[in-house]
Amino acid sequence: MITVSNLTKYYGNKLGVEDVSFHIEKGEIVGMLGPNGAGKSTIMRMLAGYMTPTSGKIIINGVDAVADPAEAARHIGYLPELPPLYMEMSVERYLKFLAEIRRVPREKHASHIEEAMELAHVMEVRKRLIRNLSKGYRQRVGIAQALIGRPEILIFDEPTVGLDPRQIAEVRALIERLHRNHTILLSSHILSEIRMTCDRVLIINQGKLLCDDSFTRLAEDSIQRYSVQLKCDMERAKSALLSIAGVTGVESADASLVGVSQLYVTITPDGGTLDRLASALAAAGIPLYELKRTTKTLEEVFLSIISNPVPQRLPTQEEAV
């Protein structure tokens, strides 16, 4: 549905996006995650035809978006970070104007507008001026405008930014409803936001794509970490664990019981390290009280990925198979 190859954007001499490539299948809901200023909005603007890339290729539903941005834009509904609204218009007039300039056939205007208003839950404010609406409603009107013309792909740039928790929940529910019939790419700098709504995540930092993977694999395929309780002093426990092949790191936990050392052990996921660990501890005569796998929080994974200056890319699911 969306294929991006070697996408690069320079603002004068300043690099905005560098050599980004990814593919989004039909029906997927993908989150673009990265700190503020990472290049998420630039990528989205280029996908939506708002901006021309310096180099690279964008294929939207089989259409080359760089060569024919107007045709590609027909397949895309785009909500920028700041919803593009005419404050002096009523919601209904605004959507009608969009139906006109997007060349929706006149006889279909009413059905497109009704459908967009119903999906975005703005029917009750259809006659009100946009300037008089709350931020939450304005955001929903912004989403309704993206739906005019019935595009198959929706691109939402930070759709929940600046909303209160109730409005965030409403927008999230709306995105889930839209996912039934659309392919969605959305961006956020908040990890939990992406995790709740998306199947897959693209992590962007300093204009580079650092990671493209599913959340489950993101957590699992990153470093494996175990919590270990051993009945011995801390120094002995550390030296015993570090001598085992496959153990890449040992750190003491904050809370330890009297006479029992609690540590976090990081191992390489080669399959045999746990066996070697159990045997080595038994051979050294150190009683093992607990061995429990702890998953790194996604925040920790995210921070470790973006703080790594060398671009890394986890294998895609196909490559892993």
Add this chain to the structure above:
Amino acid sequence: MISMIRKEIEAYFTTPFGFVFMGIFLLLAGLTFTVSNLLGGNGDLLGMFGLLANISFMTFPILTMRQYSEERKAGTEHLLLSSRLSVLDIVLGKYIAALVVFLLTLTLTFAYPIILMIFGDPNIGGLLASYVGFFLFGSAMIAVCSFIASFTENQVIAAIASFGLLFLLVMLSSFSKSVEVPVLKQILSALAISARYDEFIRGVFRPGPVCYYICYSAVFMFLTVTNIKRRQLA
């Protein structure tokens, strides 16, 4: 493009800009009519349009200052650019909407010729030529202001820069007379927006000045389209 024109005309009257333009323009027209005709006792509108041409450049920036700045600030410019409208549709749509508001305002001054017809016997052809001439002159000024407005997302800067450039273009007709270098004199004379307007206010209607003002507007429309396309590709 029709939907663009309609939307722009609506915007003039759902915001104060249309009313402010009409108010100030009609105030200036009323003042010049009073000074030239009612107090001066003239039976034609030569004096009124002559005076109006020299001071109306203050009003046209009001009509164009929000044309592009508001779209850029609200992010709706991209909405238009990614629609099925071409850049020419957008620029012409905004320009024609401004012309419609200008024309509407100008028709409200028809009260003055009616007053003249009641109390005197004015030359109808001359009056008509004055009106057409002033409309063409105003159209060229609106095109210049639209071009300036396409550069900035700040309404105040758009208005001040348009005002400054129009002032310069109006003054060029005086400057060009004192310049002795032949090529420069011709260039300045071609740019002097009010130089060819005198024929109209004298009631003379020739194709030359008509074409001049249409071309003047077309050149600035072309420059506006080019400017927006340049920014789109940036």
